[in-house]
Amino acid sequence: MSLSSFHSPKLSLTKSFGSSLNLAEVCEDLGDFERLKRRLSSKKKSLTKLADDGSGSELVPTWTHPFKRDASERVPPDEETPLITENGEKMESDSFEDVMEKEQINFTLLLTIFIVTLGSSFQFGYGTGVMNNSEGFILDYFHDHDMSYSLFAWGTTVSSYGIGGLVGSILGPKFIGNYCGRKMTLLVNNVFLFISSYFIIFAHAWWWQAIGRIFVGIVAGIATAVVPTYFSELSPIAIRGAVGTMHQLGITIGIVVSQWLSTPSLDLLGSEEKWQYLFLVPCAFGLLQCVVLPFCPESPSYLYQTAGKEAAKVALRRLQSNENVIEVYLELIEEENEAVDPSKGSFSTADLFNSKDLRKQLIVGIAVQLMMQFSGIDAVFYYSTTIFYQAQVDDPELATTLLGIVNVLITILAVRFMDSAGRKRLLIISWVGLFVSYLVLTASFILKPSYDFMDKVSVAATTGIIIFFAFGPGCIAWFIIAEIFPLYARDTAMSVGIFINWLANWFVAFTFPHLLEYTQPYTFLVFVGTAAFFLFFTIKYVPETKGLSVAKVTKEFASVPLPTKCCGS
Numbered sequence: 001m002s003l004s005s006f007h008s009p010k011l012s013l014t015k016s017f018g019s020s021l022n023l024a025e026v027c028e029d030l031g032d033f034e035r036l037k038r039r040l041s042s043k044k045k046s047l048t049k050l051a052d053d054g055s056g057s058e059l060v061p062t063w064t065h066p067f068k069r070d071a072s073e074r075v076p077p078d079e080e081t082p083l084i085t086e087n088g089e090k091m092e093s094d095s096f097e098d099v100m101e102k103e104q105i106n107f108t109l110l111l112t113i114f115i116v117t118l119g120s121s122f123q124f125g126y127g128t129g130v131m132n133n134s135e136g137f138i139l140d141y142f143h144d145h146d147m148s149y150s151l152f153a154w155g156t157t158v159s160s161y162g163i164g165g166l167v168g169s170i171l172g173p174k175f176i177g178n179y180c181g182r183k184m185t186l187l188v189n190n191v192f193l194f195i196s197s198y199f200i201i202f203a204h205a206w207w208w209q210a211i212g213r214i215f216v217g218i219v220a221g222i223a224t225a226v227v228p229t230y231f232s233e234l235s236p237i238a239i240r241g242a243v244g245t246m247h248q249l250g251i252t253i254g255i256v257v258s259q260w261l262s263t264p265s266l267d268l269l270g271s272e273e274k275w276q277y278l279f280l281v282p283c284a285f286g287l288l289q290c291v292v293l294p295f296c297p298e299s300p301s302y303l304y305q306t307a308g309k310e311a312a313k314v315a316l317r318r319l320q321s322n323e324n325v326i327e328v329y330l331e332l333i334e335e336e337n338e339a340v341d342p343s344k345g346s347f348s349t350a351d352l353f354n355s356k357d358l359r360k361q362l363i364v365g366i367a368v369q370l371m372m373q374f375s376g377i378d379a380v381f382y383y384s385t386t387i388f389y390q391a392q393v394d395d396p397e398l399a400t401t402l403l404g405i406v407n408v409l410i411t412i413l414a415v416r417f418m419d420s421a422g423r424k425r426l427l428i429i430s431w432v433g434l435f436v437s438y439l440v441l442t443a444s445f446i447l448k449p450s451y452d453f454m455d456k457v458s459v460a461a462t463t464g465i466i467i468f469f470a471f472g473p474g475c476i477a478w479f480i481i482a483e484i485f486p487l488y489a490r491d492t493a494m495s496v497g498i499f500i501n502w503l504a505n506w507f508v509a510f511t512f513p514h515l516l517e518y519t520q521p522y523t524f525l526v527f528v529g530t531a532a533f534f535l536f537f538t539i540k541y542v543p544e545t546k547g548l549s550v551a552k553v554t555k556e557f558a559s560v561p562l563p564t565k566c567c568g569s
Helices: 023-030 033-043 096-100 107-129 135-144 151-201 206-234 237-262 281-295 300-306 309-319 323-338 349-354 359-374 377-390 396-421 423-447 454-471 473-484 487-519 525-541 550-558
Strands: none
Touching: 107 151, 107 206, 107 237, 107 281, 107 309, 151 206, 151 281, 151 300, 151 487, 206 237, 206 300, 206 473, 206 487, 237 396, 237 473, 300 309, 300 323, 300 487, 309 323, 323 487, 323 550, 349 487, 359 377, 359 473, 359 487, 359 525, 359 550, 377 396, 377 454, 377 487, 396 423, 396 454, 396 473, 423 454, 423 473, 423 525, 454 473, 473 487, 473 550
8 A cells, every 4th residue: 555645635544553643733743744745746655664464464664753754754653653763762752842841941051041141142232331431531531641532533433333233243144153153153252352352441542442342343243143043043942032032131231230330420440540441341251251152052053054963963962851852853953954955055145135935034034123223222222311311300310320220120021921922912012012102201301391290201201111122122133033034044134134233223323313403302203103113014914933933933924914026026
């Protein structure tokens, strides 16, 4: 008896199997049923290996674990057919959901997350915030040592960070990452960190510090492009969102620590005599990462691509002890790799934009990156003190510092709810909250001349903006691309997405001061509009990715009603 084609999505296997099975339901957890059906039909392979034992009865088919067989030969077992590992041991037959419940969070995973968050994500936040309070005493130091440092030069130095970020977003995943892997890229990134500190600390002219800031930006750009992907490929599916949120938590902690250390009134490192030590702090964390990270595992997905299945399995065994879980992960990685033709070489940016299969993912990925910046959060962070001054808040500096602390606390809460609430639901809640918060902030500016308590309303509205941002685009934008793109396109997509994120960051930072100057008190109505637009976009076009493999996310995108013809043929 040989079956070479399907006449129905359902195939009933009786006799030898002892029960009737719905092949479509079984294959839903193993991958793409339609792809399996086409392979079986085209290759004309038999689903069962039958033999005649002389009595004319059919023998039970030869069976190995479904993740060990060639994709064209996989058939579902019944309850009486054992799954056999490569070592000949009987393996318990579990559903995909049952296997995922056995995922573990071990010390190796926790150590890797901790050291990468501290050694890479933290550096991004620290570089963002360290210059905010440092202007006065650094300029005084240069002037006291007969070195010129104009306000224009200071602005150039600070903004050089964004230039470095753009460079790093391309340099990290597309060049260093392709040859070194995720872990080694983060280790190499520390070289740029040490160079940046040298140029800033031992500056003989203001442009030395500008060069140093470019290198700091490169560090941040590489971190934002590599860390979310690394976390996504290491973490169990059940907590993938929470682990991805640790990147944003590291950024927020870095911002607060830099502001705390550089505040002159606290008499820590914010002075002419001690400011150089501010830029040794990142070096200390970088050195710690250089010592610890080599003992952490490389991304199994990257190893599968470059070193083969066995190397990926070795890495997975450091992260998971259950063989069923390891086999499921290997199968998911294998499915991602099957989608690309190896003869075509690396997946370029042109390939990404020309790919019809990934066009919807590309639009959503870029949109979520723009959500992060056009939420107005950079305007709030960069110019919160100015905003509070204009709102006539009694202590603008204290209000700004408290905003940073609130941001950290809310990001910690976001780690808890990211995988229970889901990405899409949190984005919807965030945009509704941001829409209302910006309306209230605008109203407080308009009504301030008539009501003295409006300064408190301004602080409350700005706090609301921080809270709703941290729960939504502030966390999700970093790891959403790693969740929606297959492995072969992931680095390219991440590079494009982070590049656009940095470009939008620069645009908002450059245009907002002019917007604030000429449109008061209606400035934030612009972000009321962007919040409304992104709320509509999220509801209509962003699929839920919580707990789904990339293969299942791809199926979700098939039903997303995104118009794609405008992007090309």
